Amino acid sequence: KAGVTQTPRYLIKTRGQQVTLSCSPISGHRSVSWYQQTPGQGLQFLFEYFSETQRNKGNFPGRFSGRQFSNSRSEMNVSTLELGDSALYLCASREPGELFFGEGSRLTVL
């Protein structure tokens, strides 16, 4: 069974640009969660999608958005990038009691 796949793995953007990250969950998993990880703040929850609906949302500004498609693949978008958005963005595929992480997308904002 394939694991959680995130693309791209690395990307560099400049302030003001926007970025879209993609996550394909483990086959059969309908829940996808997104996290931002920075050295100072640890893992912070962005949002969770289940069957194409946002189920939970963290405390991030509206520049951070996401969606989930009918095949459970999910995308997150960050608009008007700021330097502080530089982080590792982790996606997790989830079933009750189990959470499997992808390798992450490392975003650097210059």
Added chain:
Amino acid sequence: EDKVVQSPLSLVVHEGDTVTLNCSYEVTNFRSLLWYKQEKKAPTFLFMLTSSGIEKKSGRLSSILDKKELFSILNITATQTGDSAVYLCAVEAYTDKLIFGTGTRLQVFP
């Protein structure tokens, strides 16, 4: 507000030492507590704890939960350099919300 606090933030030990990592939480509608190990990439699952006082063990790692005092500990005996990682604690609520602590960075030197 729900929160998960891990201590210490950082720990440096020599091979062979025993370490204890702490995780305390204040989360409404607690369902389970999870421990993850993160080396350079995606966090990998270690334990899930749902009941107080029942130790979970995997090789040199063990963990226990105290639901009355709202904390968990992760013990690693006879540490090895390969144990060097960030150890993450997360609490899952019945709302399906998952809250992570900031992690404990463990460095094991030969």
